[in-house]
Amino acid sequence: MKKLLAGAAIALMGLTAPVLADDAYPERPVMMMVSYGAGGATDFQARIVTMTSGNEDALGMPIAILNKPGAGGRVGWNWLATQAEADGYTLGAYNVPHFIAQSIKGGVSYDIDSFEPIANWGADPAVLVVGADSAFNSLQDVVDFAKANPGKLTTSGAGLFVGHHIAALQMEKAGDMKIAYIPTKGGGAAAMKAVIAGEVMAGINNLSDAFRAREAGNVKILAVADLERNAFLPDVPTMMESGLDVDNASVNFRGVMVPKGTPQPIIDKLAETVPAMFENSRVQGKMKSGGSPMHVMTREEVQAMWAQRQETLTALLAGL
């Protein structure tokens, strides 16, 4: 009986493999897991960038978003690594550096080898913000204060091992100083509120949210933790320009990946069509009006970026 079943299974595999390799994929709607709640920035952007996937020049099938929030994304990524079917009909959204930093700290069932990147859609750098009436007017002011008062500079951010936290750690390392990083529960919004209300002296937040808060006249943005200035904020210098050797390791990259084991032909097909889908003018327009910086990267570029992050973050988090 067992042999018969095994035989049948092999026969089935033989039958299905060529079908999968065929151009038929996708034959039904595709699901994309987002490991944050509905309405959050990742969910919001994921819905926009996938809205044209039903078009003939894209996948030709709609992508449905499935939210699996919890524990800073760990619940969803654990699910994708261990339980999701690797048949090409389950995609996942990634947030770098979050999931890489989490896998380095341990306690989760995934690392960068559990997933295959497809394409990157967005890059949201971390920025240093202070309240509109703060005495700090430049990154140098903040660094001077932190050096004169070790551990006294209260700085809010959206949790542990997220881009904000990485940026704070990099600043401490680059400036050889000690700051009091205050992780908030409730994401970037709660961290921003702490800055505006004056509960903390400074904050590290997403560029997109900080841009909005500055438009509303609530904060000053002192520096961007990226390699070059951002198109949304041409007047704000990078941390490097201001003399603090902080690279782009904290930039929040968002993109699409699939679980390891997904058939290579499907990965190839997705890697070819998905970046083109992100370049769609309607997608670009909606993302721009929402203040979400786009940065389309191909599979090869993302693979290189992941490997580089793994290295930087392992070194950075080793001391913790």
Next chain:
Amino acid sequence: MEFIFYFGDVFTPVNFALLLVGTIGGLILGATPGLSPTMAVALLIPFTFQLEATQGLILLGAAYTSTVAGGAVSAILLKIPGAPANIATTLDGHTMAQNGQGTKALQLSFLSSAVGGIFGVMLLIFLTPVLAQWALAFGPSHLFWLAILGVTVIGTLDSKSVVKGLLSGCIGLWLATIGFDDIMGAQRFIFHDALGGGINIIAALIGLFAIPQVISMFAKGRRGDGAEVMQVQKHSVFEAIRVLFRFPRALGIGMSTGAIIGLIPGVGGQIAGLVAYDQTKKFSPEREKFGKGHPEGVVAAEAANNAMVGPSLVPLLTLSIPGSPTAAVLLGGLLIHGIFPGSDLFDNHPDVAWTFINSMLIGQVLMCLFGLYVAGVAARVAQVPQSVMAAVVLGLAVFGSYSVQSSMGDVYVMAALGIMMYFLERFGFSAAPLVLGLILGPIAEANFIQGSMIANATDGLGPYFLGGALNLFLIAVVIASVAYSAWMEVRNRRYLSKEEILV
């Protein structure tokens, strides 16, 4: 007064049609267990991609107001609170439905929702700049004391005995520690993958309230199906309005509590209903009727829920900070059209801002009208034989807890908590204090840790948590609340002890 100029925009055919769709759809979504207002609004966002900014916001605003009110339907008829906001509504509302007064309970809940809701939106219209400052005044130390104030309510909430109330509150506080802690990065009590994200509050609500009831229905066996069917009393709308205004105190306490709590970012409407219910009970001369199907309880809880809607949007609309999960979703709905909340919204897009706010005002009235219309029909749910009812509620409970995060883990959590609660209830414990513990635990803990981190970096724990007018005021209220409970306990003990022996 600027808002009056934009009233006309709400009544263009397309806008009004969307308002109707949002209101009716919101009532249905709200009445579906497991679909919280946040989820309902998030589900609608993709539809607004195709609409103009104003139209999209009308749809979202109408859906937000009516899902909050719609949650009362399942709370009253099925004892499944659709969202944490509706917990307090089950306490008296469901008992009324069991007594055949379902129509009256629903009518009162919709009427008080509308009164509370209109009050809340009026606050949003007239006092936004003042309220925005107030919303920012609450830092970690204040939120910590506020959560402690909530904890003092636990003992007196829906329990015959303060000790048992406190015990179930402690179980709730313990359950709240399960999962991955975002602030310290610790993993606590994660025995199974399903618990990694902590206990989901909606799944817990469904389990704690609906499952014990399902088990008792099944436990009764199959005998006497027909005999269970009761008469559903008819109740006229005018009578309901008269009843509503017999409880001005409940309305007033409900509206003010809801508005104040709704305003504070991070606490949101989750506890507005429960706190208003408890306060109304403490101030009511008919205190002993609460929990036994007293209309005043429904009025207080629902007025508070909807009064919170307007103020909860103040931080979003003025400061661009979403104060609640639902506000965060609405932020997405604004951003998609390139509108940044804050001064940009009121200066450059006043038509969008005021049409949105006006549609919430008119949405309240529409929601009330539809609610009253369906109240009579919906109350007939009580006539469904219990064997059928148990199966339907169980099905809805599984569907509702699964749909929150599309996770079977939540269904297991729901079932486990439900079975636990069935036995706890037989020993005289009740679900409401337990849920309050579950909600308040993380608020108190996160704010204490955050506050202490800030305090250690600045001027120390003592001055940070005990200094400042707002801290002192909140501490005074906490002490008053504890003293009041203790005094009531001592005063009632003489009478109650005899009664308890008899029971």
